Ligand code: FES
């Protein structure tokens with residue numbers, strides 16, 4: 370059963386060939402709960418990639434900010450008086466308080482709520498009230514820790530690694546896939562969040578294959594031609610192809626970028642999603658749905674409900690899987706060369722990152 374019928378699914382060399390040559394195996398179960406692995410992933414994965422944290426509309430005006438905590442790194446992005454966006458770790462250089470504690474807002478200065486230290490828009494320490502005479506106080510070295518910020522299609526991304534590639538390079542073929550398929554000027558429609566009791570990789574694994582569609586998503590399975598579902602890996606992510614039944618050429622695109630960003634782009638709707646770790650055993654799912662003018666509110670709501678139903682089915686199975694990954698019986702299972710090339714590629718990226726820390 371090795372390579373027979375293997376789809377042309379690998380724009381990145383090696384994954385398809387390796388799955389055709391020998392049985393490949395999923396990540397060790399232990400990696401899905403181990404706090405040390407999780408801390409390594411925070412350092413070697415989440416500190417090195419672009420992470421989607423919010424909408425540009427929420428930082429449109431000078432002084433407006435948004436806060437977030439991707440992989441439990443508290444950060445904020447704020448628009449300064451000169452119109453530029455600045456990103457920082459949300460941590461005061463005095464005794465580590467968060468500086469901004471609301472999800473979003475507007476402030477004239479960045480002032481710590483604990484002892485009142487104040488920072489300029491560029492992060493420089495500006496004012497230290499009633500501190501006393503400390504010899505050699507290194508004020509110039511106590512700027513906020515800065516991070517990279519960029520915007521793509523009205524979405525704010527941050528990267529904690531100053532050496533990372535640009536956001537557009539990082540997005541790779543996703544930029545073109547969305548350009549080809551998305552509605553021209555969609556309006557923001559809905560923001561949804563869910564907390565799921567599973568490791569972030571349990572949820573990404575589930576995203577990365579269509580193998581589970583017939584048993585787990587009966588509604589979706591009625592509409593999708595499941596047998597033609599393909600995952601096409603590219604450098605750093607995967608484009609999925611899930612054609613609707615009876616349609617030879619469907620107009621949409623959807624896919625995922627390592628580690629946690631996913632998109633869904635069709636002429637009648639656009640959505641972004643992330644699967645953000647909140648500890649080794651908990652994941653926050655964030656969805657933003659956009660609606661073009663041409664789609665009525667009623668149709669938008671119906672599509673949204675359909676999408677949430679599919680997500681709820683995934684949210685039902687993933688904690689069940691997590692429990693068994695932690696039970697100490699199962700170690701690792703084989704991955705299907707027909708359907709789980711996206712899972713394997715994801716696991717290879719995790720192995721490489723975690724291994725690099727060893
Ligand atoms: S912790 Fe921020 S001023 Fe003390």
Ligand SMILES: [Fe+2]
Pocket residue numbers: 575581585586679683
């Ligand atoms: Fe699913």
